[in-house]
Amino acid sequence: MIDWRVPLSDVSFGEAEERAALRVLRGGWLSTGPETRAFEEEFAAFVGARHAVAVANGTAALHLALLAVGAGFGGEVVQPATNFVAAANMTVAVGASPVFADILALDEPTIDPAEIERRLSPRTRAVVVMHYGGHVARMREVRAICAARRVAVVEDACHAVGARYVDGGAPELSGRAAGALGDAACFSFFANKNLTTGEGGMVTTDRDDVAERVRLLRSHGMTTLSWQRHQGHASSYEVLAHGFNYRFDEVRAAVGRVQLAKLEENNRRRARLARLYRDLLRDARGWIVPFAERGEESAHHLMVAVAPDAGARREAVASLRAARIQTSLHYPCVADFAAFCERGGAGARTHDSPRRGAAESLTGGDLSRSREFARRAITLPLFPAMTEAQVEEVCDALSGAKVKA
Numbered sequence: 171m172i173d174w175r176v177p178l179s180d181v182s183f184g185e186a187e188e189r190a191a192l193r194v195l196r197g198g199w200l201s202t203g204p205e206t207r208a209f210e211e212e213f214a215a216f217v218g219a220r221h222a223v224a225v226a227n228g229t230a231a232l233h234l235a236l237l238a239v240g241a242g243f244g245g246e247v248v249q250p251a252t253n254f255v256a257a258a259n260m261t262v263a264v265g266a267s268p269v270f271a272d273i274l275a276l277d278e279p280t281i282d283p284a285e286i287e288r289r290l291s292p293r294t295r296a297v298v299v300m301h302y303g304g305h306v307a308r309m310r311e312v313r314a315i316c317a318a319r320r321v322a323v324v325e326d327a328c329h330a331v332g333a334r335y336v337d338g339g340a341p342e343l344s345g346r347a348a349g350a351l352g353d354a355a356c357f358s359f360f361a362n363k364n365l366t367t368g369e370g371g372m373v374t375t376d377r378d379d380v381a382e383r384v385r386l387l388r389s390h391g392m393t394t395l396s397w398q399r400h401q402g403h404a405s406s407y408e409v410l411a412h413g414f415n416y417r418f419d420e421v422r423a424a425v426g427r428v429q430l431a432k433l434e435e436n437n438r439r440r441a442r443l444a445r446l447y448r449d450l451l452r453d454a455r456g457w458i459v460p461f462a463e464r465g466e467e468s469a470h471h472l473m474v475a476v477a478p479d480a481g482a483r484r485e486a487v488a489s490l491r492a493a494r495i496q497t498s499l500h501y502p503c504v505a506d507f508a509a510f511c512e513r514g515g516a517g518a519r520t521h522d523s524p525r526r527g528a529a530e531s532l533t534g535g536d537l538s539r540s541r542e543f544a545r546r547a548i549t550l551p552l553f554p555a556m557t558e559a560q561v562e563e564v565c566d567a568l569s570g571a572k573v574k575a
């Protein structure tokens with residue numbers, strides 16, 4: 171095991187989280203109950219959405235959101251090829267096919283609205299956007315395309331808690347938070363996220379029907395929770411749908427409430443460090459730091475730089491590793507994972523043909539920007555407690571890999 175001098179991310183927990191967890195443990199009620207309800211209400215108010223429903227994790231949030239907006243058996247879900255695999259896996263889980271769309275550019279790795287247009291079909295039930303690294307996707311264009319075709323928009327907002335959409339051309343949307351920009355939005359509270367409860371997730375929505383469906387499916391399709399029965403508000407239940415156990419719990423809700431209260435300050439720290447990174451990498455010849463124009467509204471979940479070529483990326487990763495600085499890749503092109511290549515169709519991967527995703531063969535695109543991004547992108551350490559000296563150290567180690575002019 172490598173003892174990283176600078177890890178990729180780190181949690182910012184303190185006494186307040188400890189006190190919150192202890193309060194719940196001493197209170198004796200552990201499964202979904204009043205703390206979860208309070209966390210949901212505070213989260214909904216923070217995002218500016220009518221509803222927030224806490225669930226087991228971000229993947230469960232995507233699963234339930236897709237079901238609630240009607241993406242089911244035989245449908246298609248257009249989504250970015252540059253994403254964590256959860257959205258594509260959950261698309262398959264609901265019986266639909268993922269149709270992968272390319273990203274806009276190496277310096278804006280969110281879904282390209284023109285690609286959405288090209289990949290919509292009569293079977294499209296939803297479009298998933300992902301706010302990469304905490305930078306909100308081009309929601310004005312995405313919403314217009316989807317509204318015209320009556321297709322639901324699901325935000326994969328797992329990177330973007332606290333991010334805002336800023337767009338002078340869309341005053342009605344500008345200033346809205348990630349999570350209040352589609353039919354449903356999904357958040358993750360995994361350990362590396364800006365707001366963490368270890369594992370956890372949330373669905374936000376303005377639609378009453380979506381919230382009701384997610385709430386029902388979260389707990390086996392049952393009409394009442396144990397908490398309501400414990401309180402004497404109900405003594406029995408009906409089962410209205412084939413649901414899951416994707417419930418959240420009280421310890422995590424209590425920790426989540428403390429994390430939510432700290433979020434804006436933590437995101438401001440991330441923003442300051444991201445600015446410093448950007449300044450220090452300015453002279454790195456051939457390197458791109460994405461989202462140069464759109465810094466302030468981001469949640470700054472990730473600090474990503476794009477190397478001049480795949481060789482320079484490899485050299486940089488090795489040089490940082492030698493300095494015990496952790497890096498990562500967000501993300502390999504989802505269409506190129508074996509599970510997606512092997513879903514049949516003309517695009518299936520063989521030993522002597524280029525990698526092609528099966529879903530891609532439905533629409534004939536080449537996902538060249540997502541693939542190029544995967545060859546050249548490198549995620550650098552970023553977390554609220556990181557020091558400026560550590561940012562300088564990371565950038566110095568990158569210069570050791572001869573990235574500078």
Ligand SMILES: Cc1ncc(COP(=O)(O)O)c(C=O)c1O
Pocket residue numbers: 227228229230253254256257300326328329357358359360369370371
């Ligand atoms: C963009 C994105 N989508 C979905 C997920 C899935 O969330 P979780 O790990 O909480 O299931 C994650 C987190 O890992 C993510 O980063």
